[in-house]
Amino acid sequence: MRIKIANLVMIILLVLVFSCVEKYWPELDSKYEDILVVEGMITNDSGPYYIKLSLATSVENPELIALRGCHVKILDDAGNSENLSEIWAGTYSTSPTGIQGVVGRKYKIQILGPQGKNYQSEFEELKNPVGIDSVYAAFETRDNPEGQHQTEGYQFYLNTAMAASDSNYFMWRMDRTYEYEADFKIRYIYEGALRWLANADSLQTCWRTDNIRQIFTYNTLGLSQPVVKNYPLHFVSTENRELSVRYSLLVKQLTISEKAYTFWNSIKEQNSDLDNLYSRQPYQVKGNVSSDQAPDETVLGYFLVAGISSKRIFVDRPMPPVSFHYEICELGEIDFNNVADIYHSTPAEWPIFLTTGNEGGIALPSQDCMDCRLAGGTIEKPDFWIDW
């Protein structure tokens, strides 16, 4: 909340006094690179549970450097424990029949690093998950400072069920899935020879799933009842194809400890875009894992212990007069003239898809106008998908 005020102040100061912003990169010490990063969680959902270990990198050239060859162990306060196995580089997994998260128990992680250093977290309790009462979407219009038009789209809101205890710390994670279509059907396919394709719409409809890369946290401390109402989650606009057919949002509500909340809330506030003189000072956020040998060593990331509940919601393409602003493929003269290019192609480029124009002529538009997979989706309909 404070951050946004600060941003407003900044915008006004900016404009009031002819300020300017230019690219700038300070010289930074490299001593903060190659720090151990822990990521993973155990919940009351059934396993397997994954722990990812990596190394922090420089701000200029971010990449995920997986940390291989560690020994990772999850323990609970009832004496159960399991050694995780590295299933691919830097990702360690419990077995599906191994340790399971149980509400009320406490869990911790132990890591033996490649240089023989020991790391572990403190025990944290798996909280009783607070239920989600409802998730709903409201069609909203936003001012858009840069564009010519206002931004329209669905804003998702959430209501939690009444919690049993007074102070609850929440974090929400979301997966979105959307159905979308390529603009043209595939009529011909070229793989050294041009063939007519009978199953014309086989690559036209796709579903794409990914997680929402935004942090949502809230707590019920300052509220009269331990319930969160009309909490704004993700906003999805008509600026791209996400709402072009049908859209689904899976909301995972994590009931977490105060410490975990503090970690994620700090991350949320620090990762907001503008840093200025009216926002709180940034600071180093250490996670809940520390080194046994060197307690002052910085270890980043958090091993989360969370009670989880989830809810899925679907929304359809909004009805007119809502306008969409994504680009659509159109056939031009050049697309018809380009067809001969297929005979100069190499086998590495095959198969090449072609379509036909309204008058029946063969056309070679950009491949993603016909193959929806090129926009990141798959043609397999997800199991949870419910058509309208």
Place this chain on the structure above:
Amino acid sequence: MTYLQAKYSFLKAGLLITMLFFWLVQAKSQSAEIVLNKTYDNLPWSVFVEKAESNFHVRFFYDVKSFPDLKIVVTKDEIPLKQCLSENLGKYQIKVSVDKNGNIFLTSENEIHTALPADFFKLPQNIAAGEDTLEKSVSDEKKFLRTANEFVVKTFVVGNKKEGVNLKKATINGVIKNAEDGIPVIGATIFVKELETGTASDNNGFYNLTLPKGKYSLVVRSVDTEEAKYKVEVLSDGNLDLTLESKIFLMEEVEIRSESRHNVKGIQMGYEKIAIKNIKEIPVVLGERDIVKVALLLPGVQNVGEGSSGFNVRGSPADQNLFYINNIPVYNTSHLFGFFSAFNPDVVNDFTLYKSNIPAKYGGRLSSIFELSAKQGNAEKFSARGGISPITTRLLVEGPIVKDKLNFLVGLRSTYSDWVLNFVKVPEVKNSSGQFGDLVTNLSYHINSKNQLKLFTYYSYDKIDLASEVKNDYGNAGASLSWFHTFNNRHDLDFTLIYDKYNFTEENQDYALSAYSLAYELKHYEASLNFSYRLNDKHTITYGLNSILYDLNNGDYLPLNSGSLVEPIDLGTEKGIESGLFVDDEWKALPNLTLYGGLRFNNYAYLGPKEVYQYQPDSPKIPETVIDTLNFDNNAIIKNYSGIDYRFAATYLINQDLSVKASYNTLHQYIFMLSNTVALSPTDKWKLCDYNIDPMDGSQVSLGVYSNLVAGLIEASVEGYYKKVNKLVEYKDGADLVVNEFPERDILQGELDAFGIELMLKKPFGKWNGWINYTYASANVLVDNKITGEQNNFGIRYPANYDKPHSINVVANYKVMKRLSFSGNLVYSTGRPITYPTSIYYQDGQKILSYSLRNEYRIPDYFRVDVSLTFEGNLKKKKKVHGSWVFSVYNLTGRNNAYSVYFKSENGLINGYKMSIFGSPIFSVTYDFKLGNYAD
């Protein structure tokens, strides 16, 4: 280790500079005979006089106004003074006569009159009292010299022989007034040539001098008046009112004329006094002349960034300064987030800054006292002035209600800045507004020569609306009623009642679910009683006491509307009484040694009604360590703190133009600001020390060398200091201070260490005037509580947000012609410290920034040049309205000084950006007007 290195280079730099300094001083010639050498050649007349008077036992008497503008030509070395003068002045028909006492009379070779016109010199009112009043009898002796048509010198006789027969010494006192409007002149200095001692007039224009009986020459000076010379014969105790004439800039006159001797001889250190008249030409941003912001051009004063509020004096946080405007403390000194100061420049007469040796009558803040003194109001005639700038309009009206008895002043300023915002296309800005204003009134009642009453009020407000999502209103409202009384010529008192209120409200609907409103109010009630007692000519003792009742309402945190789920929280009230009892003595122990000693006993009681938590001793203050809840009734003492402040200072004169000064101060502070942002924001609350939060205490030791160079034309000083603050209030990382029922749980008390060296070269007057200063400073904070194990920054010392090791300020004013003046300044400083993101890691597929240690890096250095031109209207003496235009350019070079450096995630990459607030030259025009002529 970097800390130690810094300290080492600081010492080295200090040594080098001190050596250089002494070399400069030694270079000055010290001739004893009245024989001039070539160094006097080609000096402007006024400089020549200054130099001759300071080097030889001579005194010049001449008509300043009609004296020709000339340069002295010294034809050969070792020329006798009189011969040289005759050679130079002969062509102007000016006759030179020198008497045995070294008085040099320069008269026009016309007829010499022996009497003044009856009305020429305003005689003190109490002359009429005649011989039957005991303590006042002033009569004129018929010893007038007169040139063409002007006064040169006359002798006043104070007291009478009969009364003084058994006395060796006598005390004279009176009021120094402006000859035109009768307004008492504050801070005027009286210098007794024969004794080389002097005094200064106080806040009410009163002065007091104890002298051996005899004849003296007094030189009376003040910042914005002509210098006056008086011959006085002191026979016994008596009253003598002195008048000074305002400067009329008809000749190419000096503009800044401060107490040139004061710099070297006075007891004060780390002291700056600036009159608004003298900074008239200093360039300003957006056309708003801002006297308080000029403080940033002085050594040892910093802020976080341009356009931010608060000052950091010698490495202290902004809440360790105490701002007074005519005894009213001002708890928020800025308009519009700090872009402008909350003081109308027309109303302010001058400001004084104490940054090292703080007199014992002040207490309650660790770092500095900013004392603004408002104009008194014209006692003689009605007058008005005002101005228009791109942002505000100003108006000041003053005049007598009963002439010479009762006079008033009203000063008003208001913005109309919203129109600027309407030009902006960004909807968030277009829908925003920022308005501010301030009002000052003063009523002075001169009951009689022994009693004076003053009623002063101050009001300021800001109304800020950010895109209708956040509304901030804040304001100060205060009043002071002062009674000044003189018991006798040695003893007087100043009794003041003060009320002040600072409040703000915030309405925030950034997020509908938690839309809230919040109100805060601080009330300050104070009574202060100060006595001043001149024991003899060696001791001046001031003593007194003051008591402040703080009444704070932290306000209710309320849901703003029915859609908000905010649970109302009453953040409670707080009460405390801070009292101080002080005594100090300024003692001229030896002719060349002045000592100052002060003691201040502070007592602070935190009062009920209140419910306070008691935490386990020696453990962090968290909910789990609460062991008891204590309930206190109204006005019950919850906790009492007391402490003694020691204030010591010494000035040792090596010679008339060179002195060494030292001071040691300890102080206590019982109120602080809850703020963990880099710059102060308008929702930062003042908070009292309480059951769980200890008062801060600080100490500072300073050592300095002061000198007047080139016959007093240049003042030079080097001052070093070391300062320590204990129990400094800092905050746990990420603490939310806006709505916080238990601030003690988010506060960590640490320590602050600051040291620095300040070099100042100042040319206070002349056609060219201004100053150059360089400061090396360091301020760092350590929060590492060994007992509770609580730390900030993992227990590592870190630079304070405003720590800027190197800074250079240059201010130059040049009077091109009578009606045209040029002014420029140059500012350089090291960039402020910043915490940078140093690495990236992933959680849940998201890139997360990890930050360095606190303030480990610095933003780029700051550099700026500003210029301005001031055109005065015509200089006719008889005119109704005088106008002037100020054209100024801020940031002439258009350098993109970094205000902030931040990082943004764009298309999966992190990009760094540098933001500049004033990223291009900013041109502005201001029109000022006043009734009357230029000099009125």
